[in-house]
Amino acid sequence: MNQNELKQLVAQKAVAYVQQNVAAGQIIGVGTGSTANCFIDALATIKHHIKGAIASSDATQARLESHGIAVFDVNDVVSVPVYIDGADEIDPQGNMIKGGGAAHTREKVCASIAEQFVCIADESKMVAVLGAFPLPVEVIPLAREAVARHMSELGGQPVWRKKSDGTPLVTDNGCHILDVHGLHISEPLALEIELSMIPGVLTVGVFAQNPADLAFIATKTGVQEILY
Ligand code: 5RP
Numbered sequence: 453m454n455q456n457e458l459k460q461l462v463a464q465k466a467v468a469y470v471q472q473n474v475a476a477g478q479i480i481g482v483g484t485g486s487t488a489n490c491f492i493d494a495l496a497t498i499k500h501h502i503k504g505a506i507a508s509s510d511a512t513q514a515r516l517e518s519h520g521i522a523v524f525d526v527n528d529v530v531s532v533p534v535y536i537d538g539a540d541e542i543d544p545q546g547n548m549i550k551g552g553g554a555a556h557t558r559e560k561v562c563a564s565i566a567e568q569f570v571c572i573a574d575e576s577k578m579v580a581v582l583g584a585f586p587l588p589v590e591v592i593p594l595a596r597e598a599v600a601r602h603m604s605e606l607g608g609q610p611v612w613r614k615k616s617d618g619t620p621l622v623t624d625n626g627c628h629i630l631d632v633h634g635l636h637i638s639e640p641l642a643l644e645i646e647l648s649m650i651p652g653v654l655t656v657g658v659f660a661q662n663p664a665d666l667a668f669i670a671t672k673t674g675v676q677e678i679l680y
Pocket of ligand 1: 483484485486487488537538539540549550551552553554555556559
């Protein structure tokens with residue numbers, strides 16, 4: 453099985469999970485990225501089971517709507533039973549690095565109103581310690597260089613994320629991304645709190661205050677289920 457087939461497999465598992473564990477007529481939270489896209493496409497097959505979704509990015513909103521799934525403003529939703537999303541890395545405690553798709557601010561907001569965070573990923577995302585994947589940090593444009601200097605002082609190597617044409621990537625929130633290389637994140641919660649306090653940081657891609665509650669991990673021999 454190639455990586456795309458693993459993503460399809462875990463997406464189908466997550467859809468079966470929604471069908472079996474979420475009461476009919478609820479709004480669910482949906483993440484961003486290639487694994488989340490597989491989930492959205494599979495979710496379309498049971499779309500009448502749910503009332504709709506909250507979306508963690510403009511891209512996810514567009515994909516949900518293309519399948520005829522109603523998308524609700526997060527401001528109008530108090531809580532959702534489940535938030536389903538991929539990850540760039542996940543450690544043995546369910547802490548994650550997210551933001552490879554530049555959507556981690558809205559992902560964190562959606563996850564914060566979810567009763568349960570279900571991470572869907574293939575086995576390449578499982579790590580002993582977070583940090584080999586450069587940590588995405590969303591910053592307001594004016595603060596980019598000040599935050600970058602702060603990251604360097606902490607031992608990281610920040611790289612301003614650009615698009616393939618060389619222009620700066622601008623997030624759905626009108627902000628920029630620093631990808632911080634070289635961090636060995638042995639204390640994810642402490643790092644998430646520390647970095648979140650730097651002026652100009654919108655959101656750091658460490659998910660430790662609100663880690664995964666459950667993960668479906670696609671392996672070549674099937675889907676592993678991990679409860680944290
Ligand atoms: C987007 C994310 C994604 O969940 C993460 O990048 C994983 O993406 P993919 O499923 O494409 O590997 O955090 O901001």
